[in-house]
Amino acid sequence: MIIAKQGEFDPVPLAALLPGAISLIAPFALLKENRVVDGIPMSGFQLAGAWNWILIGVFILVFLASFLKKTLWRSVLYGGSGLLCFWAMAWLLVRGSFLLPEGAAPRISPAWGFWGLPIAAYVLIDHSRIFRFRFGGLVLLTLLILPTALLFSGGRGEAISVMREWSARKDRFGAEFVVHLRLFLTAVGGATLLGIPLGVQAARGGRSGASVVSFVDAAQTIPSMALFGLLMAPLAALSQAFPLLRTLGVRGIGAAPALIALTLYALLPIVRNTVVGLEQVPDSALEAGLGMGMSPPQLFWRVQWPMALPYVLTGLKTASVQAVGNTAVAALIGAGGLGMMIFQGLGQSAPDLILLGVIPLVLLAVGVDRIWGFVILRTVSPGLSTVGGDS
Amino acid sequence: MKTPWSYRQFLGSALGMLFMLILLIPSILSPVLSVPFPEAQDPVFPRKMLAVLALEHLWLSLAAAGLATIIGIGVGIAATRPAGRTFLPLVRDASALAQTVPPAAVLALAIPFVGFGFQPVLLALVLYSVLPVLDNTLAGLENLPSAVLEAAQGMGMTRFQVLLQIELPLALPVISAGIRTSVVINVGTATIGALAGAGGLGSPIVAGLIRDNPAWVFQGAAASALMALFLNGILGRLEKSWASHSKVEKT
Numbered sequence: 269m270i271i272a273k274q275g276e277f278d279p280v281p282l283a284a285l286l287p288g289a290i291s292l293i294a295p296f297a298l299l300k301e302n303r304v305v306d307g308i309p310m311s312g313f314q315l316a317g318a319w320n321w322i323l324i325g326v327f328i329l330v331f332l333a334s335f336l337k338k339t340l341w342r343s344v345l346y347g348g349s350g351l352l353c354f355w356a357m358a359w360l361l362v363r364g365s366f367l368l369p370e371g372a373a374p375r376i377s378p379a380w381g382f383w384g385l386p387i388a389a390y391v392l393i394d395h396s397r398i399f400r401f402r403f404g405g406l407v408l409l410t411l412l413i414l415p416t417a418l419l420f421s422g423g424r425g426e427a428i429s430v431m432r433e434w435s436a437r438k439d440r441f442g443a444e445f446v447v448h449l450r451l452f453l454t455a456v457g458g459a460t461l462l463g464i465p466l467g468v469q470a471a472r473g474g475r476s477g478a479s480v481v482s483f484v485d486a487a488q489t490i491p492s493m494a495l496f497g498l499l500m501a502p503l504a505a506l507s508q509a510f511p512l513l514r515t516l517g518v519r520g521i522g523a524a525p526a527l528i529a530l531t532l533y534a535l536l537p538i539v540r541n542t543v544v545g546l547e548q549v550p551d552s553a554l555e556a557g558l559g560m561g562m563s564p565p566q567l568f569w570r571v572q573w574p575m576a577l578p579y580v581l582t583g584l585k586t587a588s589v590q591a592v593g594n595t596a597v598a599a600l601i602g603a604g605g606l607g608m609m610i611f612q613g614l615g616q617s618a619p620d621l622i623l624l625g626v627i628p629l630v631l632l633a634v635g636v637d638r639i640w641g642f643v644i645l646r647t648v649s650p651g652l653s654t655v656g657g658d659s
Numbered sequence: 660m661k662t663p664w665s666y667r668q669f670l671g672s673a674l675g676m677l678f679m680l681i682l683l684i685p686s687i688l689s690p691v692l693s694v695p696f697p698e699a700q701d702p703v704f705p706r707k708m709l710a711v712l713a714l715e716h717l718w719l720s721l722a723a724a725g726l727a728t729i730i731g732i733g734v735g736i737a738a739t740r741p742a743g744r745t746f747l748p749l750v751r752d753a754s755a756l757a758q759t760v761p762p763a764a765v766l767a768l769a770i771p772f773v774g775f776g777f778q779p780v781l782l783a784l785v786l787y788s789v790l791p792v793l794d795n796t797l798a799g800l801e802n803l804p805s806a807v808l809e810a811a812q813g814m815g816m817t818r819f820q821v822l823l824q825i826e827l828p829l830a831l832p833v834i835s836a837g838i839r840t841s842v843v844i845n846v847g848t849a850t851i852g853a854l855a856g857a858g859g860l861g862s863p864i865v866a867g868l869i870r871d872n873p874a875w876v877f878q879g880a881a882a883s884a885l886m887a888l889f890l891n892g893i894l895g896r897l898e899k900s901w902a903s904h905s906k907v908e909k910t
Contacts, residue, residue: 280745380772394752489887491847497864497880501695501873521868593761597851600868610767614854619771626764637759 280395281334281346285327288353288388292316292323294381297364300429301371303618309379310367315360326352330392343396350392351411357385358416358425365427377429377620405638429620430627441609445628448605452595455527456588459534463587464580466535467542477543488536492594495533496601499525526595526603533594534587541583545576578648585640592633596625606632672892675885682882683710696874704863704875713882716859719777719852720845720890723784727841731789732834735796736822751797758790762848770855780857784848788841795837799830832902839894846887850879860886 291312298307316323326349333345361376368374393399399408425431434441470480503525549572557571599607606625613621681687685703692702704712737743738750766783773779803826811821827834853861860883867875 278745280749283746283749390753390756391749394749486888486891489843489846489891490884491850491887493847493850493861493864494880494884494887497867497876498884501877504873505695589759590761593763596761596763600854600865607763610763611854614767614770617775622767622771626767629764630760633759633761633764634756 278334278342281330281392284350284353284388284391284395285330287384287391288327289384291357291381291384291388294384295379296360296381298377298379299364299368300375300377301369302373303375303432303620307377310364311381312356312360312385315363315367317363319363323356326356340398343398346392346396347398350389350396353385353389353392354412355415355419357382357389358419360385361428362419362424365424368427373432375427375429375432375620378623430623433618433620433624441624444605444608447603448592448595448607448629448632451523451527451530451598451603451605452588452591455530455595456534456584456591458527458531459538459587459591460584462531463535463538463583464542467539467580468546470539471543471546477547481540481543484536484540487532488540492529492533492597493600495529496525496598499529500601503528521602523603526598526601530591530594530598534591537583537586537590538580539583541579541586542576545579545583546572548579549575578644581640581644581647585637585644588636588640589633592629592636596629675889678881679885679889682878682885683708683713685709688878692874692877696877701872702874704866704878706862706866707858709860709863709878709882712858712860712862712879713886716846716849716861716883716886719781719784719849719857719859720842723781723845723849724788724838724842726781726785727788727845728792728838730785731792731837731841732796734789735793735800735834739797739800740818747797750793754790754793757787758794760787762787762844763851766848766851766855775856777857780849780852780855784845784852787848788845791840791844792834792837795833795840796830799833800826802833803829832898835894835898835901839891839898842894843887843891846883846890850883 293311293313295309296312296315297310299310300307312323313320329345330349333342333349336342336345361378364376368376393408399405419425420428420431426435467480471477473480500521504521553571553575554567557567562570595603595605596607596610599605599611606629609625610622610629613619613623613625681691685708688709689703696702703709734750738747762783765787766780769779769783769786773782807825807829808821811825816824849857849859850861850864853859853865860879863875863879864883867873867877867879
């Protein structure tokens with residue numbers, strides 16, 4: 269090992285040690301006898317007990333690594349200690365669940381200091397860049413999840429508050445998750461089928477393209493909750509006037525208005541990016557196509573569409589990620605989905621129930637974002653990959 | 660240079676103003692609401708005047724956007740200086756990741772830790788709306804023509820002078836677009852904040868949903884939608900005038 273010369277000191281890992289240290293010193297978790305009581309706060313150090321030296325060892329390792337010369341070793345040390353931080357987070361929760369008082373269903377809830385370790389893990393792993401190879405993301409995901417799952421298996425994880433909430437409503441959780449997925453997929457699917465032709469049409473209209481973009485930009489600023497609210501009254505009136513619509517489920521409250529609002533919302537980035545994507549195709553490319561004797565449909569399918577595709581796909585990505593979050597808000601008007609658990613948790617002041625809704629929601633949003641990122645990387649012609657879309 | 664207002668813009672603003680007036684004055688609002696909602700017992704939200712709720716909403720959104728602007732520009736500047744440059748990839752990655760998290764989730768996560776009320780919602784709004792300001796500050800400061808920066812250094816300007824007199828003014832249009840995005844996001848998320856007891860225009864929506872009173876829902880929804888449209892329009896015009904200023908400075 270070569271110690272770095274002055275000036276080569278890497279400050280980033282120290283920025284990871286700060287949140288990590290907060291996890292150890294500040295209240296990491298609350299030990300509760302049941303769902304309602306306040307619970308006893310425990311810091312990371314208190315939970316680790318005799319195993320403290322491991323945590324301190326990891327920290328010293330990171331500190332020493334930041335003085336190393338820029339080598340592969342340093343990155344490996346960062347990545348490894350990042351993984352250790354993540355595993356430590358799960359392990360501390362399991363340790364804590366052994367300290368729980370006797371009771372019908374005692375539980376351990378994460379307190380605010382809990383989030384320091386995952387933040388430290390993120391900073392270290394992101395900075396190490398050792399997982400930046402092909403399918404490196406999947407390797408990382410396996411390395412994060414597999415040991416955590418092993419730690420939690422055999423009933424060791426069942427006292428963690430989110431798990432308690434989950435096991436109390438396994439069936440409902442599954443049902444709400446499926447409802448969430450179905451709502452968001454239907455909305456994005458419908459918006460894609462409507463939005464791309466609309467965008468193509470608007471881009472062909474010449475001047476109307478710009479006004480479509482400005483209309484869409486304005487509509488995008490309307491809060492999702494306001495859009496749900498504004499659609500309620502007209503839909504309720506429609507279903508009163510036409511009993512046939514009522515049998516189809518068109519009412520002021522429920523899945524129908526949510527679906528309509530979600531589709532409208534998802535339309536906006538798709539239409540916008542289709543128009544922008546088609547309009548940024550340089551005239552020279554079109555003229556070259558014309559000069560080669562291409563017919564208008566050939567010109568569209570072989571020149572304009574491939575060149576607009578990165579923009580269109582970026583629009584789909586934006587629409588999908590937004591739709592995941594907006595579907596949660598749609599629970600307010602009775603659409604169901606993960607938002608139901610979040611809002612119920614807010615209503616009952618039950619943070620554990622909120623977490624049961626929020627964690628899968630965030631994972632779903634990040635997952636959808638990553639899947640689209642992968643699709644964009646794979647489908648866009650390499651010559652265009654520098655173009656990138658504006659969301 | 661001021662661009663003349665087109666006929667459509669004028670009509671749009673006039674209609675918007677008219678709606679706003681109707682919404683803000685209860686004695687006009689009540690008969691207007693009883694036309695589409697004849698069966699509503701109490702068409703106007705009784706707990707607080709809509710004008711007060713609108714002010715609360717505006718204050719919450721703008722205060723959060725102001726704090727987010729200070730933090731976002733500060734972090735953006737720090738990450739583009741020579742000393743902070745090692746943090747730049749990390750800041751970029753973290754900001755991109757955080758932006759995929761739905762605003763409602765940030766709000767829901769903040770509440771168990773900070774409690775119900777105005778302040779936790781403010782905190783959640785600030786956390787989320789830092790991201791567009793930060794992103795745009797980075798984009799604005801990173802994409803400056805190097806010739807301009809070299810010319811400034813060649814003139815003997817200190818780093819601080821280059822930042823204050825060259826970099827920030829040139830990046831201003833991009834940064835202000837980020838601020839506009841953050842204000843608009845805040846107006847939207849603040850509506851959901853009513854669930855956490857933050858007040859504002861979300862409270863008639865939430866109360867209307869609970870009490871099955873569509874007239875209340877409509878008031879809150881229409882007023883918050885108008886507020887978002889107005890703020891977006893006003894800030895957009897400001898941006899355009901700033902952009903034309905910095906273009907003059909560029910040439």
